[in-house]
Amino acid sequence: MAEVKHYPVIIVGSGPAGLTAAIYAARADLNPLILEGNQPGGQLTITTDVENFPGFPEGIMGPQLMDDMRKQANRFGAESKFEYVNEVDFSKRPFFIKSDSGEYTADAVIIATGASARLLGLESEKKYMGYGVSACATCDGFFYKDKNVIVVGGGDSAMEEATFLTKFAKKVIIVHRREGFRASKIMIEKAQNNEKIEFMLNKTIKEIKGDKTVNAVVLEDTRNGETMEIPIDGVFMAIGHTPNTQVFGDQIETDESGYIITKAGSTRTSIEGVFACGDVQDKIYRQAITAAGSGCMAALDAEKYLEMNE
Numbered sequence: 213m214a215e216v217k218h219y220p221v222i223i224v225g226s227g228p229a230g231l232t233a234a235i236y237a238a239r240a241d242l243n244p245l246i247l248e249g250n251q252p253g254g255q256l257t258i259t260t261d262v263e264n265f266p267g268f269p270e271g272i273m274g275p276q277l278m279d280d281m282r283k284q285a286n287r288f289g290a291e292s293k294f295e296y297v298n299e300v301d302f303s304k305r306p307f308f309i310k311s312d313s314g315e316y317t318a319d320a321v322i323i324a325t326g327a328s329a330r331l332l333g334l335e336s337e338k339k340y341m342g343y344g345v346s347a348c349a350t351c352d353g354f355f356y357k358d359k360n361v362i363v364v365g366g367g368d369s370a371m372e373e374a375t376f377l378t379k380f381a382k383k384v385i386i387v388h389r390r391e392g393f394r395a396s397k398i399m400i401e402k403a404q405n406n407e408k409i410e411f412m413l414n415k416t417i418k419e420i421k422g423d424k425t426v427n428a429v430v431l432e433d434t435r436n437g438e439t440m441e442i443p444i445d446g447v448f449m450a451i452g453h454t455p456n457t458q459v460f461g462d463q464i465e466t467d468e469s470g471y472i473i474t475k476a477g478s479t480r481t482s483i484e485g486v487f488a489c490g491d492v493q494d495k496i497y498r499q500a501i502t503a504a505g506s507g508c509m510a511a512l513d514a515e516k517y518l519e520m521n522e
């Protein structure tokens with residue numbers, strides 16, 4: 213039978229939240245194991261320049277930032293395994309975690325599995341991710357000074373991101389698949405009253421075109437299937453996020469959208485000894501720096517919990 217290895221702390225996920233938790237837990241001599249998941253480094257590995265993470269006046273590439281965070285965690289003794297967690301049992305102590313290639317137990321678990329931006333599922337969207345396609349206006353808007361961009365979606369995020377992008381872009385087109393919006397009235401009105409924003413309703417993106425970066429999209433009318441091609445410099449997806457909590461099933465308390473609920477002012481979850489940080493418990497801020505901050509909190513909360521339960 214395979215050996216079940218025990219760790220004081222296991223961190224599930226390896227974005228800024230998980231890796232910051234690892235740095236702090238390692239420096240507290242807790243020898244944490246990081247189970248990095250399918251996308252080591254998390255969402256930042258699909259962006260290019262990160263210009264809003266403090267400490268990098270010239271900006272830094274997303275993948276580089278995440279590699280550096282991992283190196284920093286490993287330097288203090290955190291162990292990285294590039295494994296995907298597919299089963300947990302939080303009903304007994306120590307907690308049990310099974311990945312695609314190992315079985316583990318832990319006295320404390322830090323969940324930092326993040327959220328995934330929903331995407332349209334086009335091949336061309338994958339191809340141009342970070343090169344004209346983005347799922348984060350706050351991160352990438354700055355690169356579209358005086359350019360024309362599309363925001364896809366009809367919810368609050370789409371309205372907010374479109375309004376934000378008008379600070380930089382010459383024109384922002386909101387492309388939405390139907391006539392009605394999911395967004396709140398006030399957000400729709402704000403977008404409608406912005407002279408830089410245009411709406412193209414009953415449309416979806418059929419294809420994204422470009423050479424090195426995006427230069428056009430093919431739109432399809434959702435009512436009659438007619439297509440048209442328009443030139444564009446960037447496409448921002450704002451069709452929602454999905455928190456990566458499926459593997460925890462109903463073992464941990466989540467809100468109606470699946471985000472883990474943490475106790476106010478802490479990273480404590482409904483299970484004592486299990487902590488959550490980063491986008492998996494935050495649908496509002498979703499920034500690398502806020503994720504990192506909550507990762508630090510999670511490690512400190514876990515350290516305190518372990519001390520009290522020694």
Ligand code: NAP
Pocket residue numbers: 330331332364365366367368369370372389390392393394395416450451452453495
């Ligand atoms: P959302 O409310 O779920 O809206 C997603 C939008 O994307 C919908 O309009 C949906 O169209 C569209 N969509 C989904 N899948 C699509 C697909 N495959 N192709 C084309 N369009 C697609 O997500 P959200 O806007 O990210 O908001 C999430 C939550 O955060 C909401 O509760 C929102 O109120 C909140 N939020 C609040 C603020 C704020 O108050 N400042 C800002 C941002 C977000 P359909 O409508 O046709 O389904």
